[in-house]
Amino acid sequence: MLKAAIVGCGKIADDHAEQIQRIKDCHIVGVCDREPLMARQLYQRFPIKQYFQNLDDLLNEAKPDVVHITTPPQSHFSIAKACLEAGCHVYVEKPFTLDEADAKELLAIADARGLKVTAGHDDQFRHSARRVRQLIQSGYLGGPPIHLESYFCYELGRGGFAGALLNDKNYWVRRLPGGLLHNIISHGIARIAEHLVSDAPTVIAHGFISPFLRGTGETQLIDELRVIISEECGTTAYFTFSSQMRPSLHQFHVYGSKNGLILDQDQETVIKLSGQRYVSYLEKFVPPVSMAKQNLSNAMTNVRRFLKRDFHMKSGMKFLIESFYRSIVEDTPVPIPYREIILTAHIMDQIFGQLGVSSEPEHAAPSLETAIR
Amino acid sequence: MNFIRPDSLIIQEDDCILVTGAAGFIGCRVVDALLKSGFQNLRCLTRPSSKMNRLEKVLRAHQGGAQVMIMTGNLLSTQDCAIAAKGAAVVFHLAAGRGEKSFPDAFMNSVVTTRNLLDACVAEGSLRRFVNMSSFAVYRNFGNPKGRVLDESAPVEEHPELRGNSYCFAKTEQDKLVEDYGRRFKVPYVMVRPGWVYGPGNPGIHGRVGISTFGVFLHLGGGNPMPLTYVDNCADAMVLAGLTKGVDGEVFNVVDDNLPSSRKFLRLYKHNVRRFKSIYVPHALTYSLCGIWEWYSNWSMGQLPPVFNRKMWHATWKRTRYSNAKLKSRVGWQPAVTTSEGLRRHFESCREGEAHA
Numbered sequence: 109m110l111k112a113a114i115v116g117c118g119k120i121a122d123d124h125a126e127q128i129q130r131i132k133d134c135h136i137v138g139v140c141d142r143e144p145l146m147a148r149q150l151y152q153r154f155p156i157k158q159y160f161q162n163l164d165d166l167l168n169e170a171k172p173d174v175v176h177i178t179t180p181p182q183s184h185f186s187i188a189k190a191c192l193e194a195g196c197h198v199y200v201e202k203p204f205t206l207d208e209a210d211a212k213e214l215l216a217i218a219d220a221r222g223l224k225v226t227a228g229h230d231d232q233f234r235h236s237a238r239r240v241r242q243l244i245q246s247g248y249l250g251g252p253p254i255h256l257e258s259y260f261c262y263e264l265g266r267g268g269f270a271g272a273l274l275n276d277k278n279y280w281v282r283r284l285p286g287g288l289l290h291n292i293i294s295h296g297i298a299r300i301a302e303h304l305v306s307d308a309p310t311v312i313a314h315g316f317i318s319p320f321l322r323g324t325g326e327t328q329l330i331d332e333l334r335v336i337i338s339e340e341c342g343t344t345a346y347f348t349f350s351s352q353m354r355p356s357l358h359q360f361h362v363y364g365s366k367n368g369l370i371l372d373q374d375q376e377t378v379i380k381l382s383g384q385r386y387v388s389y390l391e392k393f394v395p396p397v398s399m400a401k402q403n404l405s406n407a408m409t410n411v412r413r414f415l416k417r418d419f420h421m422k423s424g425m426k427f428l429i430e431s432f433y434r435s436i437v438e439d440t441p442v443p444i445p446y447r448e449i450i451l452t453a454h455i456m457d458q459i460f461g462q463l464g465v466s467s468e469p470e471h472a473a474p475s476l477e478t479a480i481r
Numbered sequence: 482m483n484f485i486r487p488d489s490l491i492i493q494e495d496d497c498i499l500v501t502g503a504a505g506f507i508g509c510r511v512v513d514a515l516l517k518s519g520f521q522n523l524r525c526l527t528r529p530s531s532k533m534n535r536l537e538k539v540l541r542a543h544q545g546g547a548q549v550m551i552m553t554g555n556l557l558s559t560q561d562c563a564i565a566a567k568g569a570a571v572v573f574h575l576a577a578g579r580g581e582k583s584f585p586d587a588f589m590n591s592v593v594t595t596r597n598l599l600d601a602c603v604a605e606g607s608l609r610r611f612v613n614m615s616s617f618a619v620y621r622n623f624g625n626p627k628g629r630v631l632d633e634s635a636p637v638e639e640h641p642e643l644r645g646n647s648y649c650f651a652k653t654e655q656d657k658l659v660e661d662y663g664r665r666f667k668v669p670y671v672m673v674r675p676g677w678v679y680g681p682g683n684p685g686i687h688g689r690v691g692i693s694t695f696g697v698f699l700h701l702g703g704g705n706p707m708p709l710t711y712v713d714n715c716a717d718a719m720v721l722a723g724l725t726k727g728v729d730g731e732v733f734n735v736v737d738d739n740l741p742s743s744r745k746f747l748r749l750y751k752h753n754v755r756r757f758k759s760i761y762v763p764h765a766l767t768y769s770l771c772g773i774w775e776w777y778s779n780w781s782m783g784q785l786p787p788v789f790n791r792k793m794w795h796a797t798w799k800r801t802r803y804s805n806a807k808l809k810s811r812v813g814w815q816p817a818v819t820t821s822e823g824l825r826r827h828f829e830s831c832r833e834g835e836a837h838a
Contacts, residue, residue, distance in 0.1 A: 117585060118585050118586075118589075119583045119585045119586055121585065122583065122584060122585060126783055129782075130782050130783075143589075143593060145588070145592055145593050145596060146585065146588070146589060146593065149584065149585065149588045149592070149650075149654070150585070152642055153584065153642040153650075271530070274530075275528065275529060275530030276529065276530070276555065277529070278555075414784065417780070417781040417782065417784055419784060420781075420782075420783060420784050
């Protein structure tokens with residue numbers, strides 16, 4: 109029975125607790141948050157043995173085998189390091205660390221101690237993402253990818269996370285080196301990193317504040333990003349992050365010398381793009397019918413999975429946690445190779461370096477405004 | 482407008498009163514009621530993101546000599562709480578995490594904030610009453626000893642986490658926290674639990690009437706009385722409960738007189754605001770569907786979230802009558818705005834909102 113713990117009891121911790129309790133042969137021995145009320149509320153709502161305010165107490169008293177770190181990213185490195193030094197395996201939510209140097213150091217500590225680490229790139233383990241990986245490995249593309257396109261968009265509403273981000277000038281996301289981008293884009297970047305072979309691809313980034321956000325008075329948060337990535341071997345990739353384009357896509361396109369694939373994360377579909385051309389007017393008739401057939405097949409697969417209770421919104425997270433736990437118990441390779449984690453951090457460093465985004469938070473000290481009438 | 486006899490007040494007119502959530506739907510009406518009652522020293526705490534137009538309109542309407550301080554701050558900051566609580570004799574705590582779907586977010590914005598404010602009040606030592614804005618959402622309404630009358634003696638949810646509703650969870654925990662501070666630190670408090678607070682500024686149709694899904698409005702309330710309270714009446718109730726002597730530790734439910742049924746409300750809404758198709762779903766069917774949803778959510782281990790369940794049905798759609806007798810007898814509250822007048826104003830505002838949509 110694997111003993112799990114969660115550090116950081118905010119919104120994403122709920123997803124971790126929900127998925128861990130769906131996995132056999134593991135249980136949550138403790139949760140920790142420096143705000144004790146937050147730790148207690150998670151403890152109240154899930155089958156959790158204890159809650160703590162202090163990380164050392166969690167590690168010493170609950171003695172977890174694996175710790176899930178779901179705190180704001182600024183603290184990922186120090187908490188993960190403390191957990192590794194206490195002999196625990198760690199699952200670190202995205203973004204893994206603030207930069208590549210921290211990522212390398214953490215993974216080196218884990219290696220030196222014979223412990224395992226994974227990053228919270230759970231979108232790469234959804235049903236559709238696994239299907240794409242399987243097709244690529246089976247040679248469907250006709251060789252290594254020639255071009256990749258990753259879209260990872262985010263709709264800025266006024267409530268929830270976005271509301272807090274836009275309204276609170278001291279919100280923790282604003283203090284990240286890459287601001288909003290830093291907290292969100294790693295899913296989309298990791299999708300590209302998985303298929304790159306170089307450790308240092310060329311990255312060209314262009315980011316700006318959307319007219320919409322600028323209209324609200326925002327002067328710091330970059331919410332539009334376009335990136336070109338290229339490798340010496342000839343593989344190229346585009347990455348798009350947008351808060352304004354509609355539909356707000358979460359897609360991955362990959363093209364090889366023979367065929368291509370399109371993954372739509374929101375619809376949980378995979379479309380095969382055949383490189384075959386038909387003669388004359390048949391090109392206008394056959395491919396659309398083939399597309400319709402594929403879309404119907406995707407819909408049927410989704411319905412079947414739903415009926416089989418295998419279509420949870422966070423199915424990717426469950427699969428990743430389960431795979432990670434299995435790698436710990438059976439001492440097999442981790443589900444996300446460390447090279448991918450480091451490369452993702454490297455590309456993000458390159459992007460933020462080029463955008464010149466500042467890690468200085470906007471000044472927003474408590475203000476007292478007196479209106480005496 | 483209800484007025485309090487000076488000899489019934491727990492404070493003087495120039496004592497400092499803090500109102501959190503002062504720019505909100507109810508908060509600005511509480512400020513209005515306090516100013517109309519002659520209180521001279523108000524501190525209004527608002528979030529940096531608050532739209533100030535409602536509060537500014539209230540302040541413009543009062544050209545007396547009252548000192549009103551508008552403070553922009555965040556109750557998650559202990560520093561802001563300390564500034565806000567400084568010298569406060571009465572705190573009307575209306576700020577809350579409304580509209581948060583996530584349990585941790587709702588909890589943080591209701592419970593952690595309330596704890597910070599209570600800590601600041603305890604440290605300051607000037608507090609004579611903490612008025613906690615609660616909600617009918619905290620009531621279990623199951624196995625109610627008084628049958629179908631829901632009053633202040635009705636049991637509160639023991640396991641609000643099982644209701645599948647983050648607001649219910651956060652509000653129930655907030656109430657427990659206030660009671661705990663009352664016991665441990667002798668914080669004098671009252672709980673004010675309004676039903677559905679309606680009026681200009683809060684458009685739409687409450688879930689107690691029904692829900693809109695796939696383009697059809699499912700009418701679920703049927704003949705149930707709606708626990709309405711017009712926003713000005715609710716603000717009056719808060720002010721009276723907050724300032725009247727001899728009610729420390731008490732809970733007050735707030736509903737108006739002559740409550741309409743869900744069916745009547747829907748009919749009036751359609752007649753006065755806009756017409757749309759609705760389908761009535763009988764209580765037995767809604768109860769069964771809630772039970773099926775609850776079973777499926779458990780069986781599928783959360784493939785569908787447990788937002789519909791039997792506990793939720795009891796709290797929302799079970800036929801229940803409501804009482805405001807305690808509020809009337811203990812603090813002398815009377816709804817200044819009749820339900821028919823309140824509904825007229827509400828529908829007029831909804832109609833204007835529709836016209837501008």
